[in-house]
Amino acid sequence: MRFERAHHHTWRKIKSGLVSTIAFVSALLVIAPLGLVFFHLLVNGAGSVNWDFFTKLPAPVGAAGGGMVNAIVGTLELLALAGAIGIPVGVLGGIYLAEYGSARINSILRFLADVLNGIPSITWGVVVYGLVVLRFKGFSAYAGGLALSLIMIPLILRTTEEVVLLVPNGYREAALALGVSRWKTIVHIVMKTASKGIITGILLALARVGGETAPLLFTAFGNRFWNHSLSQPIAALPLQIFTYAISPYDDWHRQAWAGALVLVTGVFCVNVIVRVLTRGRAASVV
């Protein structure tokens, strides 16, 4: 080989430049919608995000002002309910997959969890409508929380399993060799080592279901006032946005924009927290 074929070199440079340009443009295309959505929300919604928005109940049609405090609190309540069911079931299930069970059964469970992750979220709303709402003859916060938790469980289960599997076996062996029991090893050594990853999975699942509208249509139903009992219909930010956005009133449209901005900002904040949490990832293994 000599260096005489310089024109090949030039051609290769051109090809390389071409491909990296295409890759760069593709990356821009992926990020652009996020920027556009956020920009649009800011333009249309920022004007209506004020103190009243976070402190006042919705105003009657035609009356100016009002806020969405009931929907914001309602979403937090629904997330708390969903987390109360979804976090323990998801985390324990993930630990079972990673630490116990036979390889064959686990691969079936893993496959089923992936299938569950792919089910359209409105399906969960219908399922809970049939199982809970019809049986107890009413929409309720419980039903909404349950629907959201069913979406969370397979998400949390799979992320927990993956981060628990990342914990090197040497740590399990070291603990067991000290005469520590299996479950204490799992709780105090394995889960502690994987805690950042597990928390990340939980936060991302909460952020995901926090913006869900469809599963709440048949379950939480929405409420224009304060919810005084979890067995009653409850307001939720996405539901309120949906209702306001399809209404014919300009006032409500503005409120819908504001609600969407608040919701997206919330989800964005959760993702930032996750980034901060996982920044020291290399240092602490998982």
Next chain:
Amino acid sequence: MTTPERTVMEDVDQPAEPPPADESAPACTFRVKNLSIWYGEKRAIDNVTLDIVSNAVSAIIGPSGCGKSTFIRALNRMHELVPKTRVEGTVLLHGEDLYSNDVDPAIVRRRVGMVFQKSNPFPTMSIGENVIVGLRLNGVRDRKFLNERLEKSLRMAALWDEVKDDLHKPGTSLSGGQQQRLCIARALAVEPEVLLMDEPCSALDPIATAKIEELIYELKAKYTIVTVTHNMQQAGRISDYTAFFYLGRLIEFGPTTKIFTNPSERQTEDYITGRFG
């Protein structure tokens, strides 16, 4: 098999029972009789019988895959972590059968500590927490007792002077050799009767290795030590007894000086002189 449910505190307060005096010297910590171990269909250990002498260093040597790690792990039932293992024969620790049905493997491992090839201090814990984690997770809460045991274990592992001002720093901030000594301190903190070491120096540089070897020499005054090594010179330097394993069988076992200078078996000689393995 008299007291399978001994607690840590009891282990701590009462030193190891003296080995039965009915034998003529030397006293033995382990008596392994006709031990065979299967992983599924594969027989990893084939009918091994051997006694491990107390307060001495026994080295297990042999080529890769000869079953030395399986053998040493069978001495504290760590090999059971691999699914589908099966054991035949008996392993007596001071006369008690480790594999009797009413024995909890966790109790066995409290009495028979282990140090691994790759140092593995817990990354979420400080140096100090790493040392006492075994006691903590076994229910010891007494701060004063834990602090005493912390210093004692680190001193025994010849690490105290190097880390006494940095006990709150992460265990993973130490150098490789220090991490391995930290793991030894962690194993010593639960006051086992035996210390198993599975190639404890194979990931260390020569200086760190020399420190660990020196430490092993000092520890045998108090502990019975069984170590696996790939390094023939190391076996010659640190051990009093040497067992040569080949293809899951114990080929030869005896005082290290005899194995290295005048082995009875041809295979042993070939291995030691470097003709194979």
